[in-house]
Amino acid sequence: MGETRRGPRERMVFSAAQLIRRDGVAATGMREVAAHAGAPRGSLQHYFPGGKEQLVDEAVGWAGRYAGKRIARFVAGLDEPTPSGLFAAMAAQWTDEYAADGFGAGCPVAAATVECAAAGGSTREAVAAAFTTWRTPLAEALAGMGVPAARADSLATLMISTLEGAILMARAARDVHPLTTAVRELGPLLDAAAAPAP
Amino acid sequence: MGETRRGPRERMVFSAAQLIRRDGVAATGMREVAAHAGAPRGSLQHYFPGGKEQLVDEAVGWAGRYAGKRIARFVAGLDEPTPSGLFAAMAAQWTDEYAADGFGAGCPVAAATVECAAAGGSTREAVAAAFTTWRTPLAEALAGMGVPAARADSLATLMISTLEGAILMARAARDVHPLTTAVRELGPLLDAAAAPAP
DNA sequence: CGGCTACTATGACAGCCGTCATAACCGACT
DNA sequence: AGTCGGTTATGACGGCTGTCATAGTAGCCG
Numbered sequence A, B: 001m002g003e004t005r006r007g008p009r010e011r012m013v014f015s016a017a018q019l020i021r022r023d024g025v026a027a028t029g030m031r032e033v034a035a036h037a038g039a040p041r042g043s044l045q046h047y048f049p050g051g052k053e054q055l056v057d058e059a060v061g062w063a064g065r066y067a068g069k070r071i072a073r074f075v076a077g078l079d080e081p082t083p084s085g086l087f088a089a090m091a092a093q094w095t096d097e098y099a100a101d102g103f104g105a106g107c108p109v110a111a112a113t114v115e116c117a118a119a120g121g122s123t124r125e126a127v128a129a130a131f132t133t134w135r136t137p138l139a140e141a142l143a144g145m146g147v148p149a150a151r152a153d154s155l156a157t158l159m160i161s162t163l164e165g166a167i168l169m170a171r172a173a174r175d176v177h178p179l180t181t182a183v184r185e186l187g188p189l190l191d192a193a194a195a196p197a198p
Numbered sequence C: 001c002g003g004c005t006a007c008t009a010t011g012a013c014a015g016c017c018g019t020c021a022t023a024a025c026c027g028a029c030t
Numbered sequence D: 001a002g003t004c005g006g007t008t009a010t011g012a013c014g015g016c017t018g019t020c021a022t023a024g025t026a027g028c029c030g
Helices: A007-025 A030-037 A043-048 A051-077 A083-101 A109-117 A122-144 A147-171 A178-194 B007-023 B030-037 B042-049 B051-077 B083-101 B109-115 B122-144 B149-173 B177-194
Strands: none
Touching: A007 A043, A007 A051, A030 A043, A030 A051, A043 A122, A043 A147, A051 A083, A051 A109, A051 A122, A051 B007, A083 A122, A083 A147, A083 A178, A109 A122, A109 A147, A109 B051, A109 B109, A109 B149, A122 A147, A122 A178, A147 A178, A147 B042, A147 B109, A147 B149, A147 B177, A178 B149, A178 B177, B007 B042, B007 B051, B007 B109, B030 B042, B030 B051, B051 B083, B051 B109, B051 B122, B083 B122, B083 B149, B083 B177, B109 B122, B109 B149, B122 B149, B122 B177, B149 B177
């Protein structure tokens, strides 16, 4: 475990991310977050004086850092480092979860983007930062696999775009098909970019 | 105009779709929909006895049919019909809107998916149907351009996934870059699939 | 003219929300 | 022993939500 050893503050951020990626931002209540984290309700205003917006922002930031750190782990787990293998590992995280626990949850950053991008609060900057903390290590990993620096960032953006969209369609259809299709169709393109120029 | 000539019922569905794609499902109130449509509040329970869920479902269905019908118009507008040209036209609809009106709105189907996929109501089936209504004519258009039937549906899924994800990242960053990147990187792959097999 | 249907109008209701105010606990330090 | 800062506890508040009940109006039809 050790999970429950983390302080109540971090547990609430984690719980907020989990509830947001399942039900969305608006449908996730502050009281619900505290209850899910096993934290006292009174701690909410103590740890998050900025209110719900601060809690959502931190949950989004946590998700972005989590995704960014996973990149290195995925690369380390590959037999031979190829862009298509990395993308397949990223998608497998979702197909595995959907096969094991059902299609109940998506990406919390996507949820916050859909619900808060137009509102103009600080959450829009938080989601932008989260995508950056996700894309940057991904682009660096691609560069380390031989992708020219000029294209690495573009392909990283493409990979995240396609993955997010495939997650969306998979949840809608309750079928991992969009995810497996994305891996199959995009793989050759990614590896071709890593091949040494002729 | 002619727009205002449509009955109040259709106007409310249209307004619901517009508000949902901007603020999300939960943040869009019934009273707000009626006001936006210039329709009397009392008509809500008359035209939508199924409540908010019915209204959201119909808004999602409308959006799916709209996207499906746009495919034929895009194809008709191309100088020479190629998969990459079609994808570019689909993305251009978003880059044009974002350039003209800002990044205030996304895809209503995506919003409904994020917020209602876990709830288990009828909306999840509505979003699944909407994606099908969108993907089917797209796959047929690809097949008409020479893409083998077996791959047409996969590429259609890939195109919608990537487009939805790029819309998401574009709104987060307030930058159309993800959309233009998707078109540039995915174009060659799509056209290669339409080339006659060697 | 009566009546019937389609639509509109309005107010009330219970429920949940985020936020705030206030007070109590509690371990630590001197 | 005392007190002080970091936590927790609890209740209240106003506002908004979806939904319902009820009454009212308009217009066609016999």
